[in-house]
């Protein structure tokens with residue numbers, strides 16, 4: 001499996017993560033291929049990059065000229081605007097499908113817990129259960145937990161299956177924002193219906209007006225943000241506990257050479273929760289010791305890692321672009337994956353180092369990779385087996401040379417929107433009021449959500465870190481999720497003493513409250529926590545009547561996935577200016593591009609932005625925040 005690498009790369013251009021760099025050097029020396037090397041060798045197709053091609057039917061594929069986009073049309077007559085809008089729509093549909101399928105799994109688990117069919121999990125956060133139930137109009141006074149839970153299940157099921165009406169969490173949307181959605185006809189009915197309709201409308205010969213296609217993109221994306229993702233977050237909190245701030249460590253130095261090392265990588269928390277039980281089982285710990293290990297070390301990666309980090313303080317080994325690199329250490333005895341962002345290339349790297357790689361979810365198998373299916377009704381059958389296989393590899397399958405990068409970076413994680421509320425409000429004033437007050441008095445200029453993936457087309461972590469530093473320097477409080485959160489955690493900005501990097505006003509608030517200037521909220525589906533925080537800021541008052549009035553902005557500077565496009569679209573449709581980096585699937589100067597980047601804002605929503613340079617990106621966001629402050633009359 002090991003190939004001689006002829007090409008010399010300047011590896012420092014690939015990443016600013018020291019650990020990943022060390023492992024890339026090792027991989028290069030050992031001839032082990034990975035996504036960084038493949039990206040360097042595979043130049044992206046310039047036509048596809050700008051979304052100027054269509055393969056929606058067998059009369060094509062049709063390629064237009066990105067340099068002169070109106071010079072030709074597809075065989076069916078489709079213009080560049082139709083082609084790019086349909087391609088964009090398919091990305092939104094796929095991203096929404098991923099998050100809503102995840103959310104639906106969580107709801108399936110919740111139903112089985114409530115019905116007593118799942119015994120290993122239980123309702124851990126009853127307060128949250130009641131709060132969520134109240135937020136969708138369920139009467140909770142005088143009712144037993146189980147009764148409320150059953151009603152909540154039936155109500156939230158509508159998020160997916162309802163064919164007419166409005167999804168349950170539409171009740172959480174600020175009235176003015178909801179009014180705009182109703183006027184535009186984009187309040188989601190149920191996710192299945194919206195995704196189905198978007199797939200239909202983007203089929204050959206259906207919707208061929210880019211503005212009409214974008215309306216359905218918004219409706220579908222909102223079914224993710226205020227639907228599938230929000231259900232995933234809320235049900236995970238109810239079942240596994242709402243995160244509260246805790247100190248936890250990130251980076252590859254969390255691997256321990258004298259321990260059995262197990263990594264869980266993916267998105268749904270169920271596998272991770274049961275793996276926590278397995279690695280803490282005295283019988284399995286004993287087995288590991290009999291095999292010569294000092295114990296079992298469990299780590300997370302990507303989003304389920306970010307969730308377990310936030311909820312339980314489980315160490316995190318690295319973000320998306322470190323998942324192959326971590327295997328190059330040779331120290332990983334087993335990696336268990338579930339769904340989303342699992343590179344097929346992991347399989348080859350795992351074989352090079354004898355790491356046992358397991359798929360566990362029926363929706364995500366990889367050719368040549370051993371599958372041990374995870375069932376929530378008997379979860380330990382899967383997770384115990386994986387631990388046993390990891391112990392076996394520790395004993396008999398470790399490579400001669402193991403290299404563990406020494407870095408461990410400590411920070412504070414687990415800022416749920418409930419906790420931000422509590423923290424800024426203090427015990428007796430539990431509300432977002434002090435946040436609003438600090439925005440109004442100018443100590444905090446505004447709030448930015450910096451989220452999303454890492455991507456080998458840009459230097460790993462660099463854009464995230466430089467962007468966030470520039471934002472906090474300019475008194476913008478930053479909230480984070482997903483792989484971006486891990487990038488900043490590695491850079492040490494999740495610690496309260498990172499306030500020294502913040503502008504005077506933000507630093508003063510951070511010091512008073514004892515919080516870092518960068519707050520980690522969890523995984524990609526936990527972007528829904530940011531939506532709720534925005535809704536709360538509107539509800540408290542003083543910052544306008546809709547989310548579009550707030551001095552806030554969002555960014556996914558190193559995004560790569562269709563899920564990120566969908567997240568971007570739901571933030572835009574919710575009223576937030578959202579800036580992406582890397583590349584954007586439109587051609588500047590086309591009508592579709594103008595629609596996304598300008599006209600949506602004129603319709604009362606947010607709008608898209610694009611920049612690759614982090615400082616430019618930060619200042620686009622700051623300029624937007626200032627524009628909103630001015631409109632609110634709170635400049636200076």
Ligand code: SF4
Nearest residue numbers: 054057060062074076
């Ligand atoms: Fe070409 Fe139209 Fe078919 Fe697309 S739908 S491949 S533009 S003919």
Ligand code: MSK
Nearest residue numbers: 303341452453482483
């Ligand atoms: S894991 S979607 S690379 S953030 Fe959610 Fe990270 Fe992006 Fe996957």
